[in-house]
Amino acid sequence: MNHLTTAQLSDFVHGELSPANDALAHAHLADCGVCRAEYDAEIALGEALRAAAASEELEFPSIVKAVVWERIREMPPSPMARLSAWLRPLVAVPVAAALLVGVWFASPYAPHGAHPTVDAAYYLEAHAAESGDSLLAEPAGATMLETSMEDGSGAVPATLAEAVDAVR
Amino acid sequence: MGATRGPAETPSAEQNAFLERAMTEYGKATYNFAYRLTGNETDARDLTQEAFIRVFRAWRSFVPGTSFLSWIYRIVTNLHRDELRRRKGRFQEEIPEDNAPQEFGGQRPLAVTPIEDYVDRQLGEPLSRALAALSPEQRQVVVLADVEEYSYQEIAEIAGCSIGTVRSRLHRARALLRRLVERAQQQQR
Numbered sequence: 001m002n003h004l005t006t007a008q009l010s011d012f013v014h015g016e017l018s019p020a021n022d023a024l025a026h027a028h029l030a031d032c033g034v035c036r037a038e039y040d041a042e043i044a045l046g047e048a049l050r051a052a053a054a055s056e057e058l059e060f061p062s063i064v065k066a067v068v069w070e071r072i073r074e075m076p077p078s079p080m081a082r083l084s085a086w087l088r089p090l091v092a093v094p095v096a097a098a099l100l101v102g103v104w105f106a107s108p109y110a111p112h113g114a115h116p117t118v119d120a121a122y123y124l125e126a127h128a129a130e131s132g133d134s135l136l137a138e139p140a141g142a143t144m145l146e147t148s149m150e151d152g153s154g155a156v157p158a159t160l161a162e163a164v165d166a167v168r
Numbered sequence: 169m170g171a172t173r174g175p176a177e178t179p180s181a182e183q184n185a186f187l188e189r190a191m192t193e194y195g196k197a198t199y200n201f202a203y204r205l206t207g208n209e210t211d212a213r214d215l216t217q218e219a220f221i222r223v224f225r226a227w228r229s230f231v232p233g234t235s236f237l238s239w240i241y242r243i244v245t246n247l248h249r250d251e252l253r254r255r256k257g258r259f260q261e262e263i264p265e266d267n268a269p270q271e272f273g274g275q276r277p278l279a280v281t282p283i284e285d286y287v288d289r290q291l292g293e294p295l296s297r298a299l300a301a302l303s304p305e306q307r308q309v310v311v312l313a314d315v316e317e318y319s320y321q322e323i324a325e326i327a328g329c330s331i332g333t334v335r336s337r338l339h340r341a342r343a344l345l346r347r348l349v350e351r352a353q354q355q356q357r
Contacts, residue, residue, distance in 0.1 A: 007339045014313055016320050045345060049314040058203055060195035064213055068191065068220045
C-alpha cells in the first residue's frame with residue numbers, strides 16, 4: 001500500500017474515514033514508520049491546539065450579559081407587536097360603539113317597536129269624554145267661534161252645542 | 169455594571185428565562201468560540217452580544233432536544249461571516265480559495281517534524297496567534313474540528329457548507345499550521 005496522504009491522515013485522526021478505509025489505514029500505520037511519524041505529527045498538532053485553547057480559556061464577561069439585556073430593553077417592538085398596537089384602536093372603537101348601541105337598546109329609554117301614531121278619532125273621543133262635550137265641541141273662547149257664532153246679543157256660546165242650539 | 173434583569177416590555181417571561189439560561193450555561197463557551205474565531209476580545213464581545221440578541225429574537229426556532237451549542241455556534245459563525253464580508257468590502261482582505269490546489273496532500277507525506285518539541289516550547293503561545301495565520305473559514309473549521317471536536321457533518325451544519333468543503337478547509341488549514349511549525353523550528357535552529 002502507498003503511503004497515506006495528509007488528507008487521509010487528517011481524516012483518520014478525526015475518525016472520518018469509512019470503516020473499510022479506517023481499517024486499512026490502521027493496518028498500514030502499524031507497518032509503516034514514515035506514515036506513523038506523520039500520524040504522530042497530526043495527533044500532536046490537534047493536542048497542541050486543544051492545549052493552547054485550554055491554556056487561554058476566557059471567562060464570560062459580565063458586561064456582555066448586561067449589554068445584551070440593555071439592548072433588549074431598548075429594542076423596538078417586533079413588527080407583530082407594532083401591528084397589534086396599530087390595530088388596537090381600529091378594533092376597540094367599533095367594539096365600544098357596538099357596546100354602547102347595545103346598552104342603549106337594552107335601556108328603558110330605547111324606543112320599542114314602531115313609532116306611535118296619533119289616532120285622531122281616539123284623541124277626540126277621549127278629549128270629549130273628559131270634557132263632557134260632543135265630539136265637535138271646541139274649547140270656550142275659541143277665537144274662530146267667537147267671531148263666527150255671535151248672534152248679536154252679545155252672549156257668546158260656551159260650546160259648539162250651545163252655539164247650535166242658539167242658532168236654532 | 170449592575171445586576172442583570174429582564175426587559176421591562178418583552179413578549180414573555182419564558183423568552184427572558186430562555187435567554188438568561190442560555191447566557192448562564194453557554195455564555196463562556198460561546199465567548200471562547202467567538203474569541204477563537206476573531207482572535208481578539210473586543211470583537212469576541214461584540215460577536216457574543218450579537219449572538220445572544222439573535223438567540224433572544226429567534227428563541228422559538230431552537231428545537232428542544234438538539235444541541236444548543238451547535239445552534240449558537242452556527243449563529244456565531246453566520247454573524248462572523250457577515251462581519252468579515254463587511255470588512256472585506258472595506259479592506260479587501262485576501263482569503264485563500266478553498267478549491268485552489270493543495271500544496272500538501274497526497275504526493276508524499278510531509279517531512280517528519282517533532283511537533284511535540286514545538287508544543288512543549290510553545291504551549292504558552294496564545295492560540296489566537298497561531299490561528300491568525302489561517303483564513304477565517306479555515307480557522308473556524310480548525311476550531312470546530314480540533315478544539316471543539318465536532319464531526320465533519322456537524323461542522324458542515326454549523327458552517328453552512330458541504331462536508332467536502334469542511335474536509336478541504338481542514339486539510340489545508342492543518343497543513344498550513346504544520347508548515348508554520350516547521351518554519352518556526354528552522355528559525356530557532
